[in-house]
Each structure stands twice: as structure tokens, then as C-alpha cells.
Amino acid sequence: MTSYEVELVAPGDCDVEGIDSGRSETITVDEDEYVLSAARRQGVWLPADCQQGWCTTCAAELLAGEVDQSDATRYYDVDREADMILPCTARPRSDLRLRICQMDELNDLRAANSLPPGRSR
Amino acid sequence: MSDDKPHASGSISPGDTSERVGMAVLRERGLDPEELREKLIDAIGAEFTTYYYYTNLRMHLAGHEDYKEITEDARLEDRAHFELVVPRVYELGGHLPNDIRDFADRASCPDAGLPVPYDDESGQLDITTLTAEDVLEVLLEAERCAIRTWTEICDMTRDVDPRTYDMASRILQEEIEHEAWFVELLSMERDGEINPAGHFVRGEPGDAPYSTNRRFNDSA
Ligand code: FES
Numbered sequence: 001m002t003s004y005e006v007e008l009v010a011p012g013d014c015d016v017e018g019i020d021s022g023r024s025e026t027i028t029v030d031e032d033e034y035v036l037s038a039a040r041r042q043g044v045w046l047p048a049d050c051q052q053g054w055c056t057t058c059a060a061e062l063l064a065g066e067v068d069q070s071d072a073t074r075y076y077d078v079d080r081e082a083d084m085i086l087p088c089t090a091r092p093r094s095d096l097r098l099r100i101c102q103m104d105e106l107n108d109l110r111a112a113n114s115l116p117p118g119r120s121r
Numbered sequence: 122m123s124d125d126k127p128h129a130s131g132s133i134s135p136g137d138t139s140e141r142v143g144m145a146v147l148r149e150r151g152l153d154p155e156e157l158r159e160k161l162i163d164a165i166g167a168e169f170t171t172y173y174y175y176t177n178l179r180m181h182l183a184g185h186e187d188y189k190e191i192t193e194d195a196r197l198e199d200r201a202h203f204e205l206v207v208p209r210v211y212e213l214g215g216h217l218p219n220d221i222r223d224f225a226d227r228a229s230c231p232d233a234g235l236p237v238p239y240d241d242e243s244g245q246l247d248i249t250t251l252t253a254e255d256v257l258e259v260l261l262e263a264e265r266c267a268i269r270t271w272t273e274i275c276d277m278t279r280d281v282d283p284r285t286y287d288m289a290s291r292i293l294q295e296e297i298e299h300e301a302w303f304v305e306l307l308s309m310e311r312d313g314e315i316n317p318a319g320h321f322v323r324g325e326p327g328d329a330p331y332s333t334n335r336r337f338n339d340s341a
Pocket of ligand 1: 047048049050051052053054055056057058059086087088089
């Protein structure tokens with residue numbers, strides 16, 4: 001089983017148990033594991049809701065590395081092109097560096113492209 | 122009215138209807154009422170879309186009358202969840218999206234559609250290979266999403282917002298029961314395995330023993 005190092009970078013306005021805002025933490029994620037559940041298991045309480053790759057609550061920016069996002073139930077080319085991922089359904093395919101707490105940014109991107117969850121969110 | 126208003130306290134002036142103490146008390150305790158409200162709209166969007174989608178899923182369990190009956194319970198209880206929480210959205214200064222498409226788009230759980238292709242030529246769903254197992258799997262995953270959503274809302278509101286917490290925990294209890302029902306049914310249907318849900322039958326379809334709005338509000 002291959003495991004990868006995943007560095008989670010928390011912006012200054014990101015209040016997540018297990019990482020001081022403005023700092024980063026590195027966790028280990030197996031190749032067949034989702035980043036979100038691995039983080040929570042290791043004490044980093046990433047934001048989440050559906051955990052089915054739909055709601056965007058867990059959104060993160062992929063700063064480095066590669067993920068398999070094929071299990072997400074709602075994921076668009078524009079997300080991929082903007083390096084936005086949904087860690088609840090993302091499996092690592094390399095070591096990763098992620099900027100967490102990017103729900104508003106992903107929702108803005110979706111709205112700008114007339115994609116759900118849309119402007120009413 | 123007396124000039125002396127012993128009931129007036131806090132930063133909201135007596136008679137001011139532009140603000141709500143019911144929101145201010147949440148803010149004072151560190152919970153952003155607008156953020157909560159938007160999350161509630163997403164969550165009840167999922168209950169409402171599930172109510173819609175389960176209608177179609179249930180129809181396609183033809184011949185499995187036991188599964189249909191249980192799906193009907195879950196369907197009507199999800200509608201009860203929507204109706205239980207709708208008033209809370211307005212109390213928190215919000216409203217339902219005017220366009221139902223916006224409401225469905227922002228639902229916090231995936232559309233629980235029939236897992237079959239849509240035939241563009243005939244304008245019909247291609248249900249030739251659809252099985253009860255396929256339908257039960259969609260039902261199960263929908264319930265799992267709902268459990269996660271209402272657990273998150275319980276986490277947000279615990280010790281801070283007893284009213285929303287009470288609603289979310291009532292709904293959560295039923296969603297957990299629904300998951301157990303569909304674990305039982307799918308285990309047997311797909312794997313021939315006995316995995317009891319351990320539940321007693323409802324009094325009537327859609328009973329919603331924990332969450333129905335009737336016990337709070339007979340007019341709903
Ligand atoms: S938690 Fe919903 S998309 Fe990740």
C-alpha cells in the first residue's frame with residue numbers, strides 16, 4: 001500500500017480544529033483513502049457536510065500534486081482547471097499540498113460559470 | 122406604556138423590528154446566525170429534493186411492496202424534516218429561494234435520481250436493467266448524506282442554539298433509522314445477508330415520530 005504526505009495549509013481566516021490558522025499540518029493518506037477522512041482520523045477536523053463530493057463544503061485548492069477525484073458526485077472541468085478539489089472524495093496520487101477552507105472561492109467560481117450551487121448560496 | 126421598561130435589555134431598542142434578539146443571542150455566543158441559516162436552507166433543500174426523488178424511486182420498486190412501503194415512510198418523513206425546519210429559516214431572517222431550481226441546486230446532498238441512463242431519443246428513462254438493489258443503494262447513500270448533514274448542524278448548534286439543535290437532533294434520529302432500514306434491505310436483496318435494522322413499524326406511513334411538525338404546530 002502506497003501512502004502519501006499531504007500538507008494542509010490553513011489561511012488566516014480558517015478556523016479548523018487541529019491546525020492553527022495561518023499555519024500548516026502534514027498528514028499521511030493511503031492511496032485508497034480520501035483526504036478528508038484521513039485528516040479527521042489524524043485530528044485535523046476539515047470542514048465537511050455531504051462527504052459525497054457534492055456540496056462544496058470541504059473545497060480546497062490543490063497547490064501541488066495530483067488527486068483522483070472520480071468518486072465526486074458533482075465535479076466540473078472548471079473546478080479541475082482552477083485546481084479546486086473536494087477532499088472528501090479525493091484520493092492522493094502523489095504527495096500533495098492543499099490550501100483548505102476554500103468553499104466560498106469554489107462557490108464563486110461555480111456561480112461565475114452558472115454552475116451549482118449557484119448564486120443563491 | 123410605562124417609560125420604565127424592565128423587559129428591555131441588550132443592544133436592540135424596544136419595539137425595533139429590524140433586528141431579532143433570537144439572532145443576537147446566537148451572535149453573542151459565537152454562532153453566526155446567517156451562516157447557520159444558509160446551511161439550514163441547503164439542508165432542507167436536500168430534504169425537499171429527496172422527498173421528490175424518493176417519489177420516483179418508490180414507483181420503480183414495483184413488485185417489491187415491502188420496499189415500497191418503507192421507502193414511503195422515508196419519503197414522507199423527509200418532507201416532515203423540510204417542514205420542521207422551514208420556520209427556523211424565517212426566524213433567522215431568511216427565506217426560501219424564489220426559484221425552485223436555485224433551491225434544488227444548493228441542496229447539500231446529491232440528487233437521489235434513478236441510477237439509469239436517460240434515453241434522449243425517446244425522452245424516457247432507460248429502466249430495462251434497473252433492479253431493486255440499484256434503487257436501495259441510492260436510498261442508502263441519500264440517508265448517509267443526511268446523517269452527515271444533520272450531525273454537522275448538531276455540532277454547530279450544540280450548547281449555543283437549543284432550538285435548532287433540537288430540530289436537527291430529532292431529524293438525525295430518523296435519518297439514522299432510515300439508514301438502518303436500507304442497510305437491512307440492501308444486505309438481504311444484494312448479499313442474502315441478515316442485517317436487522319432493529320426498528321419497530323411506524324404507526325402510519327410518514328409518521329415521523331421525532332420530527333413531525335404537528336406536535337409543535339397543528340396548522341403546518
Ligand atoms: S463534504 Fe460535500 S463536497 Fe466534500
